Amino acid sequence: MYGSGLLKGLSITIKHFFEKKITQQYPEERPALPKRFRGSFELIPSKCIVCSLCSNACPNNIISIQSKKDENNKKKLTGYQMMMGSCLYCGFCVEVCPTGALYITQKYENAVFFRQNLNVSLFKDEPEQMLQAVRSEAE
Numbered sequence: 001m002y003g004s005g006l007l008k009g010l011s012i013t014i015k016h017f018f019e020k021k022i023t024q025q026y027p028e029e030r031p032a033l034p035k036r037f038r039g040s041f042e043l044i045p046s047k048c049i050v051c052s053l054c055s056n057a058c059p060n061n062i063i064s065i066q067s068k069k070d071e072n073n074k075k076k077l078t079g080y081q082m083m084m085g086s087c088l089y090c091g092f093c094v095e096v097c098p099t100g101a102l103y104i105t106q107k108y109e110n111a112v113f114f115r116q117n118l119n120v121s122l123f124k125d126e127p128e129q130m131l132q133a134v135r136s137e138a139e
Contacts, residue, residue: 033106038089040107043080043122047101050075054093054102060086063093084110085118 066079
């Protein structure tokens, strides 16, 4: 009576002991992510037309866009910031972008010690002084 339950439990344990291991050694082995995985966001500043559709579509209002008019009276993007600590990763901002300037990547390592460090400026090719100006305006 008592031994049959014990033997059944041990048989399951022994069966799993000899199966193929599925544990990944994380830093050395990266997981194979599905194609539609929603990770971080990236922006191509040269494609952005400063229409503000992405910030209007965001349900949490985490996107802030700074722009100025150039000599041809066209808007020019001067700053783009997302507060990723409050992001739902819904992808509405990406869907609504008419030029495809904003897109989702498969980068998932976004851990920081303080939540305010998750405010991400999505400029990559801009000078450092412009990034500092955008950060100082946000604070």
